[in-house]
Amino acid sequence: MNTRVTRSSRFSNGALAVLALLVVVLLTAPWWAGRAELRLFGEIYLYLSLACLWNLMAGYAGLVSVGQQAYVGFGGYMLFALTIYAGIHPVAAIIAGGLLAAAISIPVATLIFRLNGAYFAIGTWVVAEVFRLSFAQVSALGGGSGSSLPVAIVKSLADSRSARESLSYYLAIGSLILVFAAIYFLLRSNRGIALTAIRDNESAAAELGVNVWRTKLEIYVVTSALTAIIGGLIFLQKLRISPEAAFSVNDWTAFVIFIVVIGGIGTLEGPIIGTIIFFLLRETLADFGTTYLMILGLVAIIVMIKAPKGLWGLISQRYDLEIFPLRYRVQQSATTEQG
Template sequence: MACTLIILATAPLWAGRSDLRFLSEVFLYLGLAYLWNVLAGYAGLVSVGQQAYVGFGGYLLFALAMNISITPIALLPVVGLAGMLIAVPIASLIFRLHGAYFAIGTWVIAEVFRLSAAQISSLGGGSGTSLPVSVVKSIAASRSDRESFSYWAALVVLLLIIGLMFLFLRSRTGLAMTAIRDNELAAESLGINIWRTKFMVYVITAGLTSMLGALIFMQKLRISPDAAFSVNDWTAFVIFIVVIGGIGTLEGPIIGTLLYFLLRETLADLGTAYLMILGATAILIMLLAPKGIWGLVNARFGIELFPMTRRVIFNKD
C-alpha cells in the first residue's frame, strides 16, 4: 500500500506528460466512482444527477479564479464547502421523492443547474468560457509544473475521498448506512435515524463531487454548460464503472475504473457502438452478477482487499 502510494506520489518525476494526464483522469474518475458507490451502493440513494455538482464545482472554480487572484488549487476547499452548502436545500427538496423518482429528481436538479449556468453571461452563457491566461499562470509558471500540481491535487483529493470513506464506513454511522442498505426496518429498530444519515451522506458526497468537478475543469482549462453538466460523462460512465466493477463493494470501483479505461483506450474508435457495448455490459452484469466482477471474484476466491466486512445478522421472527 505504502509502496503504491510512493510510486504514485512521485509520478511527476518519472512519468511522461501524457501518462500524467491519463493517471490524473483515472484518479478523478475513481473518485467519482467511489462517491457514487457510497451514495447508491451503501446509502441506497441512486442519483443520476451527480453531474450537477461536477458542473457546479467547475463553474464555481472558474468564477472565483476569474475574480479573486488566488491560485485555483487554494480555492478547492472553498468549492467543496460551497458544494456542501448548496446541497443542503437541494437535499431537503428531493428527499421528498423516493426510489427511482429520487433518481429522476436529481436529474431535474442537474438540468436546472445546466440551464442556469447557460444564463450567466459573464461566464460565457451557453457557449462557455476558458480560464484566462493570468489565472492559468497562477497555478504554476511552466506547463509541466502546472500538470504536476494538477496531478498531485487529483491524487490528494482522491486520497481524501478514500480516507473519508473509510472513516465513514467504519464509524457507527457508516455501519448504520450498511444496515440501512441491508434492511431498512432493522436499521430503524436499531434506533438509527435513516433520514439524517442519508442526508449527511448526500451533502458530503456533493461537496467532494464539487471538488472533483473543479479539478476536472481546472485541467481542461475550458468549461461550458453542456460539458460541465453532461449526464453521460459524469454519471452514466460512473454508474457503468461501479456496476461493472461491483456496486456496494470497496474493490469494485477500482476494477471498474481500470476496465473502463482499458475499454476506452481499445474501443473508443468505435464511437457510439462503444457506448452501446458499455450499456449492454452493465445490463448483463446487473442481471447475471449483481455484485459485479468483484462480486464474482470474491464469491469464488473469498478475497477481500479491504478488510471491511462485518456481518450483522437479523433473525426473521
C-alpha cells in the same frame, strides 16, 4: 485451538501492502511518465474518485442518484467564477466550491428526499438540468458557450508548464487518497455500522433510534461537497468550461454508474476494478466512435446478467476475499483470544 477475532486476513494484509507500494510508485510518476500518460492518470484518479463517491451514496446509503453531474459542474463553475471575479487562488477556489456545494446541497436534499426510488433518481436529474440551465444564463461566465480560464490564473499555479502538470497530477491523486480514506474510515466507524444497517433494513434501523433521514442527508452533503471538489479539479485540467460539458449526464453520471455496476456496487474494491475496465475499454476502443458506446452497453448487460454483484462481487464470493477489511472474521491461530 484458539480463535481470534479480526478484521484483516492474510490476503488483505498482502493486498494492502501491494497497493501501498503501487501508490508510492504512482506518486513518483511525474519523474518517469510522459505528458500524455500523466494526464491520463490524472483523469483516471478523478473518475475513480467520482465512482467511489457515487458508490458511497448508491451502494451504502441507497441514494441512487443520476444527477451528481450537478455538483461536478457546480464545482467546475465555482473554480472559474471565484478565480476570475473574486481573485482567489485556484486551489482555494476549488475548496471553496466544495463548501458552497455542501451549503446548496442541503436545500436540494430537503426537496428531493421527499421522493423515493425511481422518482428520486429522476428528481436528481431534474435538479442537475436546473443547474445547467441556470449557469447557461450567467453571461459573466460565458452563458451557453462557456469560457476559458485566463492565462494569468493558470500561471498563478506554477510558472512552467511541466510544474503545472505535476501539480495538477498531485492534486488529482491527493484528492483520490482523501476521498478513499474518508469513505473507508466512515464505513469502519459507528456511523458506518448505522449506514450498513439502513442499507440492510431501513425500518429496523429506524426502530433502534437511527435517524435515517439525517444519516442520508449527511452522506448526501459530504458526497456532494467532495464531488464538487473533484469537478473543480476536472475543469482545472481542462482549462475550459461550458454548460454542456460541465453538466453532462453521460460523462459524469452514466460512465460513473457503469464503473460502479461493473466493478461491484456496495464494495470498496468494486469502483477500482470498474475504473480499470472502463479505461481499458476506452483507450482501446474510443476510435470506433458510437460502436465504442455500444460495446460499453453490451459489457454492462453481460456483467449484470452473469455477475449481478459486479466483477468484484464474483471474485470475493468465490474466494472469500476482501482487500479493504470491513467485515469481522474469526481466525484460528495459536495466539490467545482477544476482543
